[in-house]
Amino acid sequence: MDKLCELTLHQAHELLKQRQISSVELTKSVLTRIAEVESKVRACVTISEDTALKDAEEADKYISNGDITPLTGIPTLIKDLMCTKGIRTTCSSKMLENFIPPYDATVIQKLKAQKAVIVGKTNMDEFAMGSSNEHSAFFPTYNPWDVSRVPGGSSGGSVVAVATDEATYALGSDTGGSIRQPAGFCNVVGLKPTYGRVSRFGLVAFASSLDQIGPITKDVTDAALVLNTIAGHDPRDSTSVPCPVPDYTLQLVPELKGLKIGIPREYFVEGMQNEVRKAVELAIKSLEKLGAEVDWEASLPHTKYALAAYYILAPSEASANLARYDGVKYGFSEQNASNVIEAVEKTRQFGFGPEVKRRIMLGTYALSAGYYDAYYLKAQKVRTLIKQEFDQAFENYDALVTPTSPTVAFKLGEKLEDPMQMYLSDVCTLPINIAGVPAISIPAGFAQDLPIGMQIIGKPFNEETILRIAFAYEQTTDWHKRKPKI
């Protein structure tokens, strides 16, 4: 048998159920793998080896009593902005470097209820603001396919962990593409559920009307299994929607008859790499062969306004959400100041990194007197138009398919000093958050050994259909089985 850490979630689950392996063996294999590759990729902020092994032993006890569900005993890594009781939750920020949450996020409670094994916390762009993981206050994460390149962000650590078998699956969060863009850059599956599908309770807030937690996995079946666990209404998150959670594995069938798929031409943007365009077009032809009816001339004309709207809305919400970091109740605190206001200013000056400051400034400006109507209100109105446009498109199509990103992974440092160029790397993913609809990125090919992702966008609360399309495509290729040599 291959090394246990290489197993997918559903493979590991079968072997655990048949008692061919134990959770302790599986967890040790993952810990060994972490020891092997972590110095090269730096995906993790915190490894909690002792509690992981204890959790694994406990999971094995449950399994020996016949008490097993799909996540039981399976090691996972969590993006370091979901609160884990007793394990520090840093948001890869100096501000929260020593913050130990007194409670678990709802998604963590749900994993623990299934006796999942939480191995540790993954690196990210500070407070999830970034598209390359270079904005971590601690260290950048490296793309395992080429360590001179970024893994994407902001869930870069979670994605790299799954790509290198440091975890069987991981959780990330996605505000403008933070699960899908790195998933595309690193050849794994990343799903952003519908806004309101997964509880945000205990997720450190970046932009509350856009943030959503989702699975990062080795294949589509695994994404369905993780979503089965984390989806659902939560009274502690009033934006989570009380509609029933289906079994997302039920519609995973290898054909697409009866489905209509639109290809919005605005997503094949200027400046898109030719290899990316070709790979995604080829993948779409496979969807046709699987029985889907494809309309290559679909159109979402407001797409070109999405980037500007997003970079007003998200920083505005962020500037309000991050007002709480004042050095009083928790987190970094600088008290070498002559008065209380100066103490707050210095706390924030030395506690936040450059991208977080940039977005706080941008958001504060967009919300300030005299500019509110021209920026924030305008962006909210454009949001309405973008949302309506998706609603209309979904009257004609069951799903939309686009590239996940216009390019493959870029070099470290390439866009660091030019924020606008960095923002543009999310051009294909952020309209989806504005509309609040679900989307998945799956492996769809390579350009000179660098992965290319395909994005499948669905109707609100219809993750089943995009998972079905992703699954059917996955059965026709081996892209997702390719592993980086590291």
Place this chain on the structure above:
Amino acid sequence: MKLSYEQVKHIALLARLGLSEAEVEKFSTQLSNILENFEILQQIDTSNVPPATQVTLLHDVFKEDEISESYPQNEILANAPRQEENCFKVQVILE
């Protein structure tokens, strides 16, 4: 739209964000560049479009006012940079 040095200082004050002189200079250029890219929004006529604050169809979510267990005081204070007599400690506000 070019942001002046004074404007950047003013926004930083509103955000209670201390900035070094170098940061003020840098943000003046970078934020101006970003705002320039936002001008594209002025091309769209939104005069009859309502703003969207969120995209769920939920409105006015209520729940029962039930008493439930809260967190112990010591656990909440455990992350406090400074505390005194079971309170968060701040600098003097009124002299």
